[in-house]
Amino acid sequence: xxxxxxxxxxxxxxxxxxxxxxxxxxxxxxxxxxxxxxxxxxxxxxxxxxxxxxxxxxxxxxxxxxxxxxxxxxxxxxxxxxxxxxxxxxxxxxxxxxxxxxxxxxxxxxxxxxxxxxxxxxxxxxxxxxxxxxxxxxxxxxxxxxxxxxxxxxxxxxxxxxxxxxxxxxxxxxxxxxxxxxxxxxxxxxxxxxxxxxxxxxxxxxxxxxxxxxxxxxxxxxxxxxxxxxxxxxxxxxxxxxxxxxxxxxxx
Amino acid sequence: xxxxxxxxxxxxxxxxxxxxxxxxxxxxxxxxxxxxxxxxxxxxxxxxxxxxxxxxxxxxxxxxxxxxxxxxxxxxxxxxxxxxxxxxxxxxxxxxxxxxxxxxxxxxxxxxxxxxxxxxxxxxxxxxxxxxxxxxxxxxxxxxxxxxxxxxxxxxxxxxxxxxxxxxxxxxxxxxxxxxxxxxxxxxxxxxxxxxxxxx
Numbered sequence: 001x002x003x004x005x006x007x008x009x010x011x012x013x014x015x016x017x018x019x020x021x022x023x024x025x026x027x028x029x030x031x032x033x034x035x036x037x038x039x040x041x042x043x044x045x046x047x048x049x050x051x052x053x054x055x056x057x058x059x060x061x062x063x064x065x066x067x068x069x070x071x072x073x074x075x076x077x078x079x080x081x082x083x084x085x086x087x088x089x090x091x092x093x094x095x096x097x098x099x100x101x102x103x104x105x106x107x108x109x110x111x112x113x114x115x116x117x118x119x120x121x122x123x124x125x126x127x128x129x130x131x132x133x134x135x136x137x138x139x140x141x142x143x144x145x146x147x148x149x150x151x152x153x154x155x156x157x158x159x160x161x162x163x164x165x166x167x168x169x170x171x172x173x174x175x176x177x178x179x180x181x182x183x184x185x186x187x188x189x190x191x192x193x194x195x196x197x198x199x200x201x202x203x204x205x206x207x208x209x210x211x212x213x214x215x216x217x218x219x220x221x222x223x224x225x226x227x228x229x230x231x232x233x234x235x236x237x238x239x240x241x242x243x244x245x246x247x248x249x250x251x252x
Numbered sequence: 253x254x255x256x257x258x259x260x261x262x263x264x265x266x267x268x269x270x271x272x273x274x275x276x277x278x279x280x281x282x283x284x285x286x287x288x289x290x291x292x293x294x295x296x297x298x299x300x301x302x303x304x305x306x307x308x309x310x311x312x313x314x315x316x317x318x319x320x321x322x323x324x325x326x327x328x329x330x331x332x333x334x335x336x337x338x339x340x341x342x343x344x345x346x347x348x349x350x351x352x353x354x355x356x357x358x359x360x361x362x363x364x365x366x367x368x369x370x371x372x373x374x375x376x377x378x379x380x381x382x383x384x385x386x387x388x389x390x391x392x393x394x395x396x397x398x399x400x401x402x403x404x405x406x407x408x409x410x411x412x413x414x415x416x417x418x419x420x421x422x423x424x425x426x427x428x429x430x431x432x433x434x435x436x437x438x439x440x441x442x443x444x445x446x447x448x449x450x451x452x
Contacts, residue, residue: 062447063446064446083449083450086449087448087449092447094443094447098402099437099440099441101398101444102394102398102441102444103394104397104398105366107366108365111366112448113448113449116448121366121370142364146398146401164448
């Protein structure tokens with residue numbers, strides 16, 4: 001079930017997420033081994049253990065790092081170089097909201113992305129306030145981002161991404177650290193979105209409703225297919241490893 | 253600027269930031285024209301009156317709390333002028349400082365950071381010819397204000413982690429891990445900035 005080695009023609013791949021023999025090495029160690037993938041489904045899940053390379057894959061798709069070999073295209077654009085073009089193509093929800101929030105107040109955080117998309121400060125602030133009002137959170141506008149709870153900060157990060165209306169949204173462990181009601185609310189919200197969602201998680205439950213699930217291990221695709229098949233195999237393997245002493249190996 | 257947020261919403265919140273900053277500049281210039289204790293006392297009363305008029309007693313009390321960090325300067329100036337016997341000169345320096353800082357705090361308390369930053373961006377526009385992008389300058393200011401509480405919180409957690417495993421207080425020992433944590437935070441902030449189109 002591993003990916004084919006032949007290059008995907010640029011033709012067939014003008015939309016969606018395309019990786020063509022993309023390799024990532026960090027300080028000499030190969031993290032992702034020449035991945036070739038074409039993701040066009042609406043709901044895509046990526047599972048793997050800690051250190052499997054799934055976060056590196058997400059950073060590669062988001063254009064936060066460039067491949068050391070091969071190429072990556074998102075809707076036909078190179079995510080690592082065409083940063084302005086990527087704003088409309090792809091948004092990313094980081095695992096830790098504190099790694100995402102750049103501004104001292106809620107409305108500035110929301111407005112920043114819109115300014116980056118070329119709107120004026122006044123226009124961006126007005127749109128930010130309208131979005132907050134539509135969510136019943138108008139009073140959040142001038143609030144300091146540091147005063148929000150963890151769940152509220154997570155929610156703000158999602159709103160920030162949604163306001164920029166990207167065609168694809170990458171979610172890194174979207175439910176980690178959230179209490180159960182917040183998880184429920186967030187998963188309902190995500191399920192209703194028209195965008196393509198790529199969810200990365202170590203938890204098979206987080207991607208059980210996906211159209212397609214990839215299982216990454218040691219920087220390679222171990223399995224790729226429907227969640228029923230891939231997740232059953234993933235769960236069985238995780239249970240098998242858990243029976244043994246799971247974490248004695250050091251990376252590298 | 254972090255704790256300088258007003259507990260009450262006032263009419264001054266709706267004035268343009270540029271107007272408030274210009275008024276503050278004029279006010280400070282005026283304070284330096286006044287050279288005797290009596291007019292400066294009146295000026296200080298005027299600042300207090302503006303606080304009261306805008307937001308009532310709670311607002312004025314908040315404003316008074318905001319000038320409290322000046323006490324070491326008041327003490328040093330008092331001691332020096334007490335020593336040299338120039339009491340009127342000392343009173344002039346102290347009153348002028350209090351009236352200027354209270355007025356500056358009033359502007360900060362009633363102005364959103366992004367509005368302040370927009371004024372700085374406008375004023376810094378000529379610097380663009382020297383290669384300094386006003387937008388980058390503004391962004392840098394916002395990042396400082398955003399990350400000071402994050403870093404203080406990080407220091408607290410490192411101190412906790414130290415105390416959980418040591419009978420001695422951590423003190424300066426948190427500095428190295430806190431510096432490394434700050435560098436790590438900077439990497440994450442750079443990622444977040446890049447994810448939303450970068451700083452150009």
